[in-house]
Amino acid sequence: xxAIVAVYDACVLHAEPLRDFMVQLTLSDHVRVHWSERIHExxxxxxxxxxxxxxxxxxxxxxxxxxxxxxxxxxEGFEPLIDTLxxxxxxxxxxxxAAIKMHAECIVTANLKDFPKExxxxxxxxxxxxxxxxxxxYAASPNEVYLxxxxxxxxxxxxxxxxEEYVDLLEQQGLVSxxxxxxxxIDLI
Numbered sequence: 001x002x003a004i005v006a007v008y009d010a011c012v013l014h015a016e017p018l019r020d021f022m023v024q025l026t027l028s029d030h031v032r033v034h035w036s037e038r039i040h041e042x043x044x045x046x047x048x049x050x051x052x053x054x055x056x057x058x059x060x061x062x063x064x065x066x067x068x069x070x071x072x073x074x075x076e077g078f079e080p081l082i083d084t085l086x087x088x089x090x091x092x093x094x095x096x097x098a099a100i101k102m103h104a105e106c107i108v109t110a111n112l113k114d115f116p117k118e119x120x121x122x123x124x125x126x127x128x129x130x131x132x133x134x135x136x137x138y139a140a141s142p143n144e145v146y147l148x149x150x151x152x153x154x155x156x157x158x159x160x161x162x163x164e165e166y167v168d169l170l171e172q173q174g175l176v177s178x179x180x181x182x183x184x185x186i187d188l189i
Contacts, residue, residue: 004136005032007075007099009092009109010042012130018173019043019062020155022108022130024148026070030140033108035066036075036098075102089114099125108133110174134178145178146188153189163189 013019013035026033044059067074078094078101085093092114099107106128107115115127128136138145153166161169163186171179182189 003030003032004106004133005034005102005104006106006108006128006133007034007095007102007104008039009095009107009111009115010039010046011110012108013039013043013066014046015173017152017169018130018175019066020152021148021170021173021175023066023069024152025134025137025144026073028137028141028144028148030137030144032072033070034073034075034098034102034104036078036094038094039098040066077101085119087114087119088116096120096123096125099123106133129174131175131177134175135181138178138181142181142185145181146185149182149189163187 008022012022022033025031040063044056044063047059048054048056075098078097081097081100082093085096087093087096092111095107095109096115096119098104100123104125106126107120108128108130109115110129112127112129117126120126134145149166149170153161153163156166164183166189167179167182167186170182
């Protein structure tokens with residue numbers, strides 16, 4: 001099976017637990033995930049707006065760690081496409097432009113309404129909810145999803161999470177089907 005080529009929308013990277021899990025999945029042999037500096041700016045701006053007391057240096061460190069974990073993930077040179085695209089929210093056109101530039105099959109987003117099928121179809125792109133994206137990886141390699149959950153749970157220190165608590169946390173992030181399959185193999189995480 002060829003790797004799924006995807007672009008993560010900023011909403012997938014906003015919340016730390018979801019971001020950590022989704023970035024961990026970029027190490028899967030079954031996906032090639034991309035984002036852009038503009039997507040980085042968007043999720044960081046959103047985090048700062050909700051947590052104004054957060055040190056911007058921490059967010060910058062996170063961005064650098066993400067780029068280091070996924071060194072081929074940064075999309076560049078898509079900007080000329082932006083003004084040629086139409087989406088319900090013009091501010092989302094940069095995500096579609098990045099996806100077109102990388103010949104992505106999907107945009108991973110929780111905001112499916114912002115990426116209507118009829119606007120993406122001409123480019124051979126679909127919008128996938130993060131839960132559906134994880135399930136695509138799971139279909140190809142369940143162990144990669146279990147390992148990602150185990151590694152992410154192991155990084156949680158403040159406070160540490162039991163496997164059950166971590167799965168509950170992912171479910172709260174909208175990964176309902178993912179949580180269901182993880183509960184079935186809780187001893188693996």
